[in-house]
Amino acid sequence: MTGDGVAEPSKSGAAGPADSDVAGPSESGVAGPADSGVAGSSDGGLLVEWLAPKAAALESRGLTRRLRARAADEVLIDLASNDYLGLARDPRVIEAAVAAVREWGASATASRLVTGTTALHAELESSLAAYAGQSSGLVFSSGYLANLGVITALGGPGTLLVSDEHVHASIVDACRLSRSRVEIVPHNDVEAVGKALAERNEPHAVVLIESVYSVLGDAAPLEALSAVALEHGAVLLVDEAHGLGVTGNGHGSVHAAGLAGLDHVIVTMTLSKSLASQGGAVLGPAVLREHLINRARPFIFDTGLNPAACAAALAALRVLIDEPTRPDTIHTTAARLAAACNVTPSAGAVVSVPMPGPREAVHAASLCLENGVRVGSFRPPSVPDGISRLRLTAHAGLSTDDLDRACAVITTAIKEAS
Ligand SMILES: Cc1ncc(COP(=O)(O)O)c(C=O)c1O
Numbered sequence: 246m247t248g249d250g251v252a253e254p255s256k257s258g259a260a261g262p263a264d265s266d267v268a269g270p271s272e273s274g275v276a277g278p279a280d281s282g283v284a285g286s287s288d289g290g291l292l293v294e295w296l297a298p299k300a301a302a303l304e305s306r307g308l309t310r311r312l313r314a315r316a317a318d319e320v321l322i323d324l325a326s327n328d329y330l331g332l333a334r335d336p337r338v339i340e341a342a343v344a345a346v347r348e349w350g351a352s353a354t355a356s357r358l359v360t361g362t363t364a365l366h367a368e369l370e371s372s373l374a375a376y377a378g379q380s381s382g383l384v385f386s387s388g389y390l391a392n393l394g395v396i397t398a399l400g401g402p403g404t405l406l407v408s409d410e411h412v413h414a415s416i417v418d419a420c421r422l423s424r425s426r427v428e429i430v431p432h433n434d435v436e437a438v439g440k441a442l443a444e445r446n447e448p449h450a451v452v453l454i455e456s457v458y459s460v461l462g463d464a465a466p467l468e469a470l471s472a473v474a475l476e477h478g479a480v481l482l483v484d485e486a487h488g489l490g491v492t493g494n495g496h497g498s499v500h501a502a503g504l505a506g507l508d509h510v511i512v513t514m515t516l517s518k519s520l521a522s523q524g525g526a527v528l529g530p531a532v533l534r535e536h537l538i539n540r541a542r543p544f545i546f547d548t549g550l551n552p553a554a555c556a557a558a559l560a561a562l563r564v565l566i567d568e569p570t571r572p573d574t575i576h577t578t579a580a581r582l583a584a585a586c587n588v589t590p591s592a593g594a595v596v597s598v599p600m601p602g603p604r605e606a607v608h609a610a611s612l613c614l615e616n617g618v619r620v621g622s623f624r625p626p627s628v629p630d631g632i633s634r635l636r637l638t639a640h641a642g643l644s645t646d647d648l649d650r651a652c653a654v655i656t657t658a659i660k661e662a663s
Pocket residue numbers: 246255256387388389390392413415455459484486487515516517523524525
């Protein structure tokens with residue numbers, strides 16, 4: 246989520262026509278030195294000529310994104326952040342991060358294979374794996390890099406990647422980097438996945454999905470996809486960014502579906518949503534972990550996750566284990582928000598409300614903000630189907646009064662903006 250609480254640039258659909266209309270080389274109009282004044286001058290002449298038309302094109306379509314720094318003492322009802330379990334300001338999580346800084350210092354000091362692996366990394370990896378029912382885990386410095394790392398390390402000319410059309414941008418980018426042939430299949434279409442797998446020439450294949458989709462908020466048919474992958478000798482990679490901590494009483498959708506620990510199932514996750522920290526992980530068989538340590542470039546050539554982030558995620562995981570009903574409140578809040586906005590209840594924390602267009606979505610989000618409620622919005626290119634939406638995230642720990650007030654503000658804003 247961006248700092249403006251309005252745009253969500255981290256989401257993007259499959260191999261992006263929506264991306265390409267933002268920055269096409271044909272629009273570049275690069276100016277020569279004669280146009281840009283003194284070579285190397287700091288007035289930005291060359292870049293202004295290059296980029297200003299692109300900025301104007303975005304502005305004319307209502308798609309400009311802006312950063313707005315939030316204040317630490319801001320008093321808004323938060324329905325925009327990804328702090329699903331409400332743990333980012335939990336004293337136990339904060340204290341663990343502070344203690345880790347005191348013990349380990351402010352930095353991991355190097356990449357994981359040099360000095361960047363601490364006892365905290367090791368504990369976090371085994372704890373995450375145990376909680377999700379997987380045999381091993383490997384922590385990356387973000388969920389984005391976890392997807393990039395595992396998909397590129399499994400990809401290549403001998404691997405077909407079969408990707409759902411609505412997967413997150415990090416999976417899309419991993420596909421692009423992987424040098425694999427990529428088949429993009431319609432959303433949640435098990436038959437199309439089977440067909441792509443059956444018709445392949447590559448010896449290996451990986452099916453790429455999310456357990457709970459970040460834009461639509463719906464769930465993947467995990468059992469059917471696992472079965473079709475197994476039938477065709479393929480691996481199923483499930484991004485549980487929106488599942489772990491939320492679905493399956495917190496243990497995630499793969500665990501709930503009885504697929505945890507199967508040797509053709511891989512889970513990727515982020516530590517930055519339910520676990521209130523930063524970082525990501527790949528969970529799966531030990532042989533995969535070994536392969537990633539040796540082959541995943543975003544793991545090998547990146548500084549290890551900050552010890553404070555490891556400790557915060559571990560503390561949040563402990564809270565989740567000690568308070569197993571915490572995820573329930575996410576679902577009751579999400580159901581209430583969905584009912585207020587007259588949309589289908591979501592499988593996770595994100596309630597996605599279609600809006601007539603990007604301007605209406607931004608206007609509605611601004612009206613909410615003016616009335617003390619922070620919500621997000623999805624606009625192209627973040628939405629693979631091109632439909633702008635309000636993005637409401639349900640949080641554990643929201644009081645009934647706040648929820649009542651938020652529902653009233655949001656429904657009024659939607660009416661006014663549409
Ligand atoms: C489905 C999905 N995968 C991966 C990520 C990336 O995680 P991180 O923010 O830890 O890089 C996100 C975050 O928005 C996500 O929604």
